[in-house]
Amino acid sequence: MKRRDFLRAAAMTAVGAVAASCAQPTPIVLEKEVPVEKVVKETVVVEKEVAVEKVVKETVVVQKEVAVEKVVTATPVPEKFHEAPELAELVKAGKLPPVEDRVPVEPLVLEPPIEVGKYGGFWRQLHLGTTDAMQNYYKVDEFVGKFLPDGSIVPNVVKAWEFNSDVTQMTIYLRKGMKWSDGMPFTAADVMFWWNDVVMNDELTPSKPSWLRVAGELANVTKVDDYAFSITFPSPYGSVVEQMPIQAPWVPAHYMKQFHATYAVKADLDAKVTAAGFQDWKQLWGAKTARANHVGLPTVFGWNPTNTLDQQIQVWERNPYFWKVDTEGNQLPYMNEIRRFLLPDMEALLLKCIAGDADFESRRVEGVKNYPTAMANREKGNYRVVMEDNAGSNIGTMFFNFAHKDPVLKELFMNKDFRHAISLGIDRAEVNDIVQKGVCPISAATCAIGAAWYDPKNGTENPWIKYDVDAANKLLDGIGLDKKDGEGYRLRSDGKRLSLVNTVWSTDAALFPNVAFWEIVKPQLAKIGVEMVLDPTERELWVQRIHALDFDVAVYIMAMGHATQTPLQQKQFAPVSEAGQHWGPQWGLWYETAGKQGEEPPAEVKKMLEIYDEAVAEPDTAKRNALIKQAMDIHGEETYMVGLLNESPQARWMIVHNCIGNVGDRIYGSNSLAMHSCLMFKKC
Incomplete structure (x- = not known):
């Protein structure tokens, strides 16, 4: 029998085990928890030639363990595969193997969001050049795992994963027969090259990936066989599954x-x-691994670039070895090409969108400010505006340089009363009304409203976001800032004016109008005697200055957990690394070097780091969420970051041309669902 005649099933058991097959958007992984009377260590899938409806499973009893078996129903692989006409011609000409030999033994079977598509057409994308790196993340990248609309996480590039009984080892299974875009096998050798020669090479990776660290110690990666590898952690790491939708631990060796x-x-x-x-091979390596800009780099994406990002039109061609098929066996993607158009600025990008010159676009155009314009031009531009269920960032959030070289400012920033006074001195309603048309929830810096980790006392009902000039002045007077100069600004303990330079992230102004926010806050703070000087700074320089500690206070977009990125993914709620977050880089350095470098944090931050360690190890989602709530409580009281507003639902939306099919009325975390290969061109 041929492989397509068999049902491929996955059934894996362990404490906190995760196994999955794969169709979407309706989850096809049907799980039910069954108490296990006899005690098992693992359930082994025995692949045999059986009828399509049958699943053969063998249980190995080895020792007593308290466990819950998860019964997983797999989606059958279609009996026959189909391919784009252009690829069929190449097969006919002997330039490409048959489609049956190009897709894996167990491809990922996607149920299209609306209908099985037709081949052809191209996807028009817009971008701003080589610095627009996230464009690839949102529209092309493929990762280990992905989110389903119910928030669960399932395998994507890989076939499955499982944990051992104490959650100190995760074994990941690759898809047999899967290939890189150049037709070469995609195997565990590519993972081991990534681990041994990239991650463990201190020249290429001086700072090791934070997702592979548990309590400051690095994990170890080993090969099991050609299609499986294991990650062994120094202590239990039940939350590692949350990292899967943003990781790609492989390099085409x-x-x-x-x-x-x-x-x-x-x-x-x-x-x-x-x-x-x-100047050296490390720089060359960086350029050659730039997946959106290196022509010839083998990938596992649906499309690959044929020229560079600096060209007026960058063309991406279909990957003939792509590992996804739809439920009728059509190899994805449906679209022949991506054509990415280079534009000078965000205004030009918006104009192209509303003129109908983009197909599926949100990056750089979304936001409350542009929403009315997008809505008003729908008929003229022949497009829809589709809302994204993915709002959740705190916009306009300010944080302090807790490692400031100026001892006077450092002492003030470390004082909770000072932070509270700054927060009380801000009229967020005025900011919201003027810049965001009053549609954003006023909130302290916390996770997304309504998320599993959210508590109103840390967000919209936080006591420190109430506008109260009298209370702010009282707090500032109480910490010794009771003297003022002739212009009404407070004097520091050394007699200098209390003046704060605010390094404001100015990139993505349509979605995150940080400068506009703080132009309004600036005179508000003057009323409590605090001078603020705004210093708008673009992304790259902003990051450099923050981590060089060359700032007083800074404004950023703070995301501590939302629809498709959990707090443990984003690593923003606790400073667990120097580079991975911005509000406490020296505390993060202290944590990741076990106190050898950086600065020792205060007791409450240490408590957050302890919570992080506990949450990382915890395999139970509910218990993990409860721990993270405790960290959010600390933020709510300590005000390490001064929040302004939470994103409005009107902030996250996409322009979808009416000629693009397989896009519903709402989109849930479009980048994380990895459904772009199902987009299709249709008559409109």
């Missing part, structure tokens, strides 16, 4: 070894470095 000092002939590598205009 067969291709990238030519750019790696361990494998390449030195003279050849030196010549490549010189020819590319770089």
